[in-house]
Amino acid sequence: MTETVIVVGAGSAGCVAAARLSEDPERTVILLEAGEDRGHEPELRSLNWLDALGHRDVFYPDLFATKVQGGEARLYQRGRGVGGSASTNAMLALPGLPQDYDGYAERYGLARWSWSEVQPWFAKLKPTLVRSTDEELTPVDRALLDSGTVLGLPDDVDAYTPEDGSARLYRTADRRERRSSLELWLDPARGRGNLVVRPNSQVDRLLLDGARVEGVILADGEEIRGDQVILCAGVFESPCVLMRSGVDRPGLGRGLQDHPAASVYFSMKPEHRAADRAIPCIGSVLRLSSSVGAGDLHLLPLHGELLASTPPSHGLLMAAVMRTRSRGELTLNPEHPLAPPIVDERMLTHPDDRRAMREAIDAVATVLSGDAFSEIVEQTFIDEHGTPVDALRDEEVFDRWLSTYVGDYFHAVGTARMGGADDPDAVTDELGRVHGLEGVSVWDASILPEVPSANTHLPVVMLAERLSAAHRSGSLV
Numbered sequence: 001m002t003e004t005v006i007v008v009g010a011g012s013a014g015c016v017a018a019a020r021l022s023e024d025p026e027r028t029v030i031l032l033e034a035g036e037d038r039g040h041e042p043e044l045r046s047l048n049w050l051d052a053l054g055h056r057d058v059f060y061p062d063l064f065a066t067k068v069q070g071g072e073a074r075l076y077q078r079g080r081g082v083g084g085s086a087s088t089n090a091m092l093a094l095p096g097l098p099q100d101y102d103g104y105a106e107r108y109g110l111a112r113w114s115w116s117e118v119q120p121w122f123a124k125l126k127p128t129l130v131r132s133t134d135e136e137l138t139p140v141d142r143a144l145l146d147s148g149t150v151l152g153l154p155d156d157v158d159a160y161t162p163e164d165g166s167a168r169l170y171r172t173a174d175r176r177e178r179r180s181s182l183e184l185w186l187d188p189a190r191g192r193g194n195l196v197v198r199p200n201s202q203v204d205r206l207l208l209d210g211a212r213v214e215g216v217i218l219a220d221g222e223e224i225r226g227d228q229v230i231l232c233a234g235v236f237e238s239p240c241v242l243m244r245s246g247v248d249r250p251g252l253g254r255g256l257q258d259h260p261a262a263s264v265y266f267s268m269k270p271e272h273r274a275a276d277r278a279i280p281c282i283g284s285v286l287r288l289s290s291s292v293g294a295g296d297l298h299l300l301p302l303h304g305e306l307l308a309s310t311p312p313s314h315g316l317l318m319a320a321v322m323r324t325r326s327r328g329e330l331t332l333n334p335e336h337p338l339a340p341p342i343v344d345e346r347m348l349t350h351p352d353d354r355r356a357m358r359e360a361i362d363a364v365a366t367v368l369s370g371d372a373f374s375e376i377v378e379q380t381f382i383d384e385h386g387t388p389v390d391a392l393r394d395e396e397v398f399d400r401w402l403s404t405y406v407g408d409y410f411h412a413v414g415t416a417r418m419g420g421a422d423d424p425d426a427v428t429d430e431l432g433r434v435h436g437l438e439g440v441s442v443w444d445a446s447i448l449p450e451v452p453s454a455n456t457h458l459p460v461v462m463l464a465e466r467l468s469a470a471h472r473s474g475s476l477v
């Protein structure tokens with residue numbers, strides 16, 4: 001054996017990294033995961049995301065985030081266990097827009113992460129996805145697919161292209177079950193003699209000899225030695241492992257971005273109330289542009305029995321701002337450094353983000369009053385008091401509502417971002433190697449410098465695929 005690589009965290013990125021790196025029989029790969037190995041339980045395989053969402057044992061119970069300044073800290077959903085968030089997410093798969101990646105090149109000097117560089121990698125991932133068929137659409141999906149025209153946009157465009165309009169979603173699934181990082185990458189690799197998968201192994205910090213990393217130290221004190229450590233512990237934990245190891249780059253933990261999202265609920269007319277648990281509960285999206293960005297808003301529908309806190313037999317339209325300028329940060333919990341960090345998202349602090357959200361909610365109201373939704377919707381409401389969506393026309397009501405109800409879209413990135421060594425806010429170089437240390441890299445959502453205009457699983461898989469290839473060849477291809 002010539003090299004031992006320790007991969008920390010078995011989620012979207014870690015499953016890909018461990019599988020790809022262990023293709024070389026000369027390399028030993030040890031995949032360490034804090035949670036259990038239960039990614040094959042039926043709830044996590046189900047095509048209906050609500051089954052996974054209801055399986056609380058596979059989420060971190062104690063990760064909280066303050067969404068907006070002055071607001072309460074609320075639970076942040078994050079998958080825990082082999083499969084990570086890739087086994088608990090809603091399976092929606094989008095690559096993002098050319099301007100997202102061209103922005104990485106322009107604003108952060110990351111020319112090798114421009115759209116022309118990443119597009120071929122997204123093209124290779126497309127055959128692993130399925131696109132919603134007519135049979136898989138809920139009544140709410142069908143109404144949304146007919147609603148682009150209400151906003152002057154085309155209906156039923158291809159979501160994998162940058163065009164605005166209503167679109168059927170692609171999913172990390174086949175026609176029967178989830179097919180994500182665990183199923184497509186890690187499972188086929190598990191029989192290899194040079195790959196060890198260790199659940200219930202939370203990494204505390206790096207094992208260091210000066211600036212040279214020699215392995216990791218687990219929370220129970222066990223030392224595991226290796227030549228390279230690749231952190232894939234996710235946007236909240238990879239920076240914490242570095243912080244607990246004494247890394248103090250100014251940008252570490254800063255630069256956190258997510259998509260702010262807020263939902264308008266509605267009760268359905270009786271003939272549309274039954275949601276079939278077997279079909280995916282989200283099958284479409286409507287992409288549009290605000291006055292501050294192109295393709296920067298998503299309207300996403302959901303149909304079915306949602307959360308315990310909301311009435312059954314209803315649906316919602318969620319408005320999400322997909323290009324954001326606001327940034328938050330995370331810090332270690334001073335009393336319990338091994339517990340989840342303190343997360344302050346500071347969403348909507350930038351006026352453009354607030355303006356984009358205003359326009360997104362106006363678009364929701366317009367769509368809900370169009371013919372397609374009037375056919376199926378009985379009543380709209382924006383809170384537990386049954387306040388109708390029209391109340392949001394008032395700016396004061398709108399701001400109060402946002403401060404209480406705006407959430408994230410589970411798409412956090414940016415807490416250990418890529419950039420040059422002379423860029424004080426950069427934590428890693430363009431290959432994910434941590435500046436100032438030798439032998440440790442970050443390959444997960446933490447290193448994306450801005451949140452792309454997409455649900456983040458597929459961009460993270462693209463990142464891990466590309467960095468795995470670079471690890472083999474020595475440079476980005």
Ligand SMILES: Cc1cc2nc3c(=O)[nH]c(=O)nc-3n(C[C@H](O)[C@H](O)[C@H](O)COP(=O)(O)OP(=O)(O)OC[C@H]3O[C@@H](n4cnc5c(N)ncnc54)[C@H](O)[C@@H]3O)c2cc1C
Nearest residue numbers: 009011012013034084085089090091092203237445455457
């Ligand atoms: C509820 C939910 C719904 C989502 N829906 C979608 C969607 O539909 N489409 C989409 O594209 N994206 C979606 N996302 C976002 C997407 O899943 C994430 O962006 C992506 O999975 C992040 O990948 P990652 O590898 O960075 O982290 P993760 O997949 O979160 O993996 C990190 C792993 O590291 C482990 N870990 C953490 N700390 C340690 C430690 N110290 N030692 C060892 N292991 C550790 C964790 O337990 C976890 O398994 C959703 C996310 C959630 C939570």
